[in-house]
Amino acid sequence: MYRAQPNTDAIKDITTTMTQPFDKNHAQSLNRDAHSEALSYEAQNNLPTKRVGILGGGTAGATIAIRLAALGLETYLFEKKKSLIDGPPMCHLHAGGNLYREIPDEDCVALLKQCIDILRLYPHTIDVRPTVFAVPTRDEGLPEDLLPRLDILTNAYQEMIEQDANNKVLGEPADYYQLYSHDQLIELSEREQVAVPSTVDEWMIPVAKYLDLNKVKFPLIVVQEYGWNIFRLAASATLALEEYDHAHVFTNTAVQKVVPVDCENCTNADHHVTKWRIDYQPENTSQPESIEVDYLVNACGFRTGVIDDMVGVEVTRMVEFKSSYVTHWGEAGGQIPEIIIYGQRGTPEGMAQLTPYPGGYFQIHGMSKAITLFDDGLVASSTDSAQPKLPQQYVHYIEDGWDKAPLQARSQQAIEYVAEFVPTFNSARTVGNALYGGQQIPGQDDTLRVADVSLYSNIRYARAENVKASSTLIAADQIVNELTELGLINNDTPMNRSRYAHEWSYLVHNDSVAVDKVARVLAEQRGFPIAMADVNRSICDAALNDLSSADA
Numbered sequence: 001m002y003r004a005q006p007n008t009d010a011i012k013d014i015t016t017t018m019t020q021p022f023d024k025n026h027a028q029s030l031n032r033d034a035h036s037e038a039l040s041y042e043a044q045n046n047l048p049t050k051r052v053g054i055l056g057g058g059t060a061g062a063t064i065a066i067r068l069a070a071l072g073l074e075t076y077l078f079e080k081k082k083s084l085i086d087g088p089p090m091c092h093l094h095a096g097g098n099l100y101r102e103i104p105d106e107d108c109v110a111l112l113k114q115c116i117d118i119l120r121l122y123p124h125t126i127d128v129r130p131t132v133f134a135v136p137t138r139d140e141g142l143p144e145d146l147l148p149r150l151d152i153l154t155n156a157y158q159e160m161i162e163q164d165a166n167n168k169v170l171g172e173p174a175d176y177y178q179l180y181s182h183d184q185l186i187e188l189s190e191r192e193q194v195a196v197p198s199t200v201d202e203w204m205i206p207v208a209k210y211l212d213l214n215k216v217k218f219p220l221i222v223v224q225e226y227g228w229n230i231f232r233l234a235a236s237a238t239l240a241l242e243e244y245d246h247a248h249v250f251t252n253t254a255v256q257k258v259v260p261v262d263c264e265n266c267t268n269a270d271h272h273v274t275k276w277r278i279d280y281q282p283e284n285t286s287q288p289e290s291i292e293v294d295y296l297v298n299a300c301g302f303r304t305g306v307i308d309d310m311v312g313v314e315v316t317r318m319v320e321f322k323s324s325y326v327t328h329w330g331e332a333g334g335q336i337p338e339i340i341i342y343g344q345r346g347t348p349e350g351m352a353q354l355t356p357y358p359g360g361y362f363q364i365h366g367m368s369k370a371i372t373l374f375d376d377g378l379v380a381s382s383t384d385s386a387q388p389k390l391p392q393q394y395v396h397y398i399e400d401g402w403d404k405a406p407l408q409a410r411s412q413q414a415i416e417y418v419a420e421f422v423p424t425f426n427s428a429r430t431v432g433n434a435l436y437g438g439q440q441i442p443g444q445d446d447t448l449r450v451a452d453v454s455l456y457s458n459i460r461y462a463r464a465e466n467v468k469a470s471s472t473l474i475a476a477d478q479i480v481n482e483l484t485e486l487g488l489i490n491n492d493t494p495m496n497r498s499r500y501a502h503e504w505s506y507l508v509h510n511d512s513v514a515v516d517k518v519a520r521v522l523a524e525q526r527g528f529p530i531a532m533a534d535v536n537r538s539i540c541d542a543a544l545n546d547l548s549s550a551d552a
């Protein structure tokens, strides 16, 4: 028998170090309400108290934990870092995946659906500002090449809204994308920039003023693809899990070993595992602790191979180390859209991405080996191990942070990369931090962008392997189906089968202000400007504005 207590220190840290007062009594009373709702759900549905152990508290682990905890399962989430969702970033909600010219249309439709779903769970994490796609004159492609795909996506979005009006989170389908000619841009460049744009024309004024119009082909394409904020996502997941007493979150806790407890035919290929033991090491304790669970989920991100090796499953995968850089540009003169300049990945002219945050902060990706990609940054698993081995330098960056000099050099190169197309961006300054990490890519195709989970029913083991953060709810759904098949969820209700039946209780009890507070603390703890924890315009504001303009 074991005894394990959830380590809620990180959450306590967050609530006690908040810059603004936090009403703990209020939060506790909300937790009690949520708990009694969860208990009554369990009681009503006669759910067994089965335990699921989830290793890794990134987007995948945290999202799967929320989905399972909402069903009343005893959920144990282990994260070795101080707080949840502090791995590689998510900066764009890839609704439609227009960033990837090379992926198939059906993957783009899958991404669109996943993004809309995840947005309904995490509505306070999105920055509603359009994305402008430009094909540079040096590129062989044409803007028109993208239009058939955009029409497919517009139709898919329209269909999703017809199925469920709540899916309308990317504006009107008819406005999903728009084209801007050279003449329109010249005209817009003469208009005064507005600090807070409310129409697509207003969003395009700074693009017309700052983009070097001689270096891009026309039309420019403006798509309703939005920003995605990692600090707000971490805050939302933290608040969501606080709602359930049976969601046990162990931060600062590294899992050291997993061992099958109950294993039939363990010496041959037909073996069955019905229980796993998780050995973990909470920080600041000398003794490792253990817990037994009925189902094991490996959500260790780029380190999933370490657990695969312990479990004994053979997997082929890649891991890629990538980095984006945080800069400040005081001359932006107000909000601007995300600007994407297409280019061939991995070449010195790879895609440039300028991602705006509030307060004049900008994140830059440059898909060249001098900026976001690294010469030896893509590694594959071997026949000996499911865990690809990143060069030690990148493991050191992931574990201890970037070294100052190379970070400064790459950040400056990133500024110059963007300045080729946005000349006044030359005045931007580096901020001394980056959003980066190792990303796992299942299989052997490094262009894969849509993947979710692999299930091993006979050993009650699942491995989350989302390449993009938006795929995590699909992974959670598949695990719920698997738990139902295995009889670990003993009733098959609409709520189990469809997450649309949920009213996520944290959303009932927390608004965007509650998310703001936690997100700001997390940004500061992680060494980023606090302004980066905010969004310029949230989905909820956008929905309210739509409502008021309809009412007017």
Ligand SMILES: Cc1cc2nc3c(=O)[nH]c(=O)nc-3n(C[C@H](O)[C@H](O)[C@H](O)COP(=O)(O)OP(=O)(O)OC[C@H]3O[C@@H](n4cnc5c(N)ncnc54)[C@H](O)[C@@H]3O)c2cc1C
Binding pocket: 055, 056, 057, 058, 059, 060, 061, 078, 079, 080, 081, 085, 086, 087, 088, 089, 090, 091, 092, 093, 094, 228, 253, 254, 255, 256, 299, 300, 301, 302, 303, 321, 322, 323, 324, 435, 436, 437, 438, 439, 464, 465, 466, 467, 468, 469, 470
């Ligand atoms: C530069 C960059 C930009 C990106 N931009 C986007 C984007 O714009 N949009 C998008 O959707 N996706 C983006 N991604 C991809 C996205 O970051 C990943 O899909 C996502 O973070 C993966 O989440 P995860 O939970 O699977 O893994 P991670 O976030 O890596 O989480 C795994 C967690 O497991 C923990 N862990 C590992 N081993 C143990 C252990 N033994 N014990 C306890 N804990 C452990 C780790 O500390 C970590 O927190 C980007 C990736 C990179 C590198």
